[in-house]
Amino acid sequence: MDNFDKLLKICEEKGISAKKNVPMKTLTTFKIGGPAALCAEAANSSQVSELMRACRKLGIEYIVIGKGSNIVVDDKGLDKLVIRLTGDLARVTRLDDTTLHCGAGLSLAGLCREAENKSLSGLEFAWGIPGSVGGAVFMNAGAYGGEIKDVVFSVTHIDRDGKIGTIKGADLDFGYRHSVYKENGFTIIGATFRLKLDNRTEIRNRMDDFMGRRKDKQPLEFPSAGSVFRRPEGAFAGALIEQCGLKGKSVGGAQVSPKHAGFIVNIGGATAEDVKNLVELIQSTVKKETGYDLQREIIFLNKN
Secondary structure, eight states: OOHHHHHHHHHHHHTOEEEEEEEGGGSSTTOOOOEEEEEEEEOSHHHHHHHHHHHHHHTOOEEEESSOOSEEEOTTOEEEEEEEEOGGGGOEEEEETTEEEEETTSBHHHHHHHHHHTTEESOGGGTTOOSBHHHHHHTTOEETTEEGGGTEEEEEEEOTTSOEEEEEGGGGOOBTTBOTHHHHOOEEEEEEEEOEEOOHHHHHHHHHHHHHHHHHHSOTTSOEEEEOBOOOTTSOHHHHHHHTTOTTOEETTEEEOSSOTTEEEEOSSOOHHHHHHHHHHHHHHHHHHHOOOOOBOSEEEOOO
16 A cells, blocks of 8 residues: 555545546646646645645645646646645635635635625626635735735635644735745635625626626637736736747647737647747747746646
8 A cells, every 4th residue: 555545545534535646637727737646625624734744644745726727737647645625615704794704725706706796896806817715815816906915814824734823914925926825835725805895786897897808818718827927027928928929839739829928828738848848938039039037927736
């Protein structure tokens, strides 16, 4: 019995849903990636802690993913435990008239819908951003002049020792596509949002407006991992890529979107290697022709 079999047995004993060799292409928006050695669904913070303790005991690496919207998984898969947050960790609770608390596993779209249903404004900019609440907090997701930092009051996590804690205010260290969680290695399990009461029809109209802009400008009809590169100071990644004549450029099944050069899309059968090679081609070409160093926003997950 190898260590992943031992971990699977622990999951069964603790009532945690888990499966071996789950294809990661079924769990990512890019539809790319080989099998994860083991994938578990944690329905509450206790189950997350149990999994973390078991991994430390067995010497197994783990990674928590949300909706898989900002990652490119190795074609050979992952020799890791993949943890997905479900159940209580994907629900919303209204704390008072203008405050919502939700689990990190909830989709950002689900949070936006819940806010709209309760006539709460502040999250309209996030309507249409793929991914989970946890991922959005982790990278301070933003669009159309809004960012997660504008509405987050506090974030709940499990630290490296398995203890639950909360960070709020300036200590969250929010910046452009950055939060303190990119540095501390803690696992985000929930967040509290402070919003504003508003007319529900007006909230819906703003959401529809932002979604309309996304559909007009972004290649939503193809699998992708969202914007590939961070915005360089004084410029826009998509414009630089287009300026270099790379719009529509393909490597295997990966293509620089003809609709928006800031996106790489899977036009059919793309591999992680295709994406990696195309990213490197873009970076070297843009550096040579414009002098800009494009930094990746997407994350490559390697097998080991």
